[in-house]
């Protein structure tokens with residue numbers, strides 16, 4: 001699950017990380033009020049209006065604009081809210097902006113120039129450890145830095161048993177070229193950022209830019225946060241931050257049904273009980289000349305209701321030319337599942353693509369009989385190969 005910038009920043013703040021303060025606005029009028037309030041609170045004349053969508057690269061797409069007065073903040077918010085923001089990270093048609101963050105201008109002039117750094121925390125699965133990735137050349141061109149001057153991007157792996165040790169945070173500050181008060185600030189920033197990452201069961205915290213202000217404060221100006229869905233059950237307060245407007249409608253529906261669903265680009269929809277069997281089934285589809293349209297694990301209880309829900313989700317995908325249902329009946333009895341398929345077929349009504357059902361395990365033969373005698377456009381199979389051949393046949397016709 002992804003968070004908006006304003007949510008990620010609040011989360012960081014709750015761990016003591018300094019952030020670019022801001023107020024959320026849903027309209028031009030609210031943006032004017034927010035800008036006035038910021039002026040009072042932080043005594044800063046200017047402010048930035050930032051589109052809140054689940055995509056990076058907003059600055060380059062025209063979704064981050066500097067305002068010199070509350071009135072101008074209102075004007076800019078009026079332009080940004082309602083626009084389809086196009087960035088390298090959005091779909092080609094862009095993403096609709098529904099709200100903006102009006103934030104204090106932190107690039108104020110002073111004794112020394114403000115400086116933008118890049119800092120992120122992620123899990124390095126290959127190393128089995130979390131890693132801090134950072135660069136002194138942060139800001140909107142970080143992709144270019146990574147491609148052209150990779151030696152300017154540093155990594156610091158964190159031992160999962162020892163945790164982030166103080167010398168490691170100091171090393172980050174040192175490699176970023178800091179000294180004096182800014183060095184100390186950065187050490188604290190890194191430690192608190194890492195604590196926020198661990199504490200929220202995140203898979204990513206990306207702060208770009210992390211800014212050294214002209215008066216030597218280190219603050220998070222942006223926050224891109226991804227949380228581990230499997231950890232959300234112990235963070236009701238984070239789950240509550242979910243913005244379904246930003247998520248794929250089919251994914252949202254699948255989650256409501258408690259189905260484990262991932263959409264893919266192929267033409268054969270599949271419905272399976274168990275993740276391992278789902279992987280094997282996707283291989284089977286490839287072998288028979290098709291491409292899986294999704295990964296869908298209906299879980300241990302493949303009852304009629306779940307079969308029906310899963311069928312509806314699969315049918316939302318216009319690329320689907322056939323559906324393969326592959327259920328292994330261990331504790332689940334195959335005849336019950338078969339009846340579930342037949343019932344689902346009747347409730348949904350018109351299913352415009354052929355459905356192949358392979359049921360194996362307890363009462364598989366009775367199940368095949370139920371399918372074959374249902375009179376519906378459903379093909380039963382018992383063996384894996386049989387199912388593969390049917391998929392191939394259906395795709396050819």
Ligand code: GDP
Nearest residue numbers: 056057058059064104105106107140208209222
């Ligand atoms: P992103 O483009 O989606 O990553 O959005 P960011 O939140 O990183 O903002 C993009 C850029 O806007 C930053 O890299 C900064 O250069 C600039 N920016 C952000 N906040 C301020 C600010 O307070 N003042 C000024 N002058 N520029 C800012």
Ligand code: MN
Nearest residue numbers: 057208209222
């Ligand atoms: Mn950014």
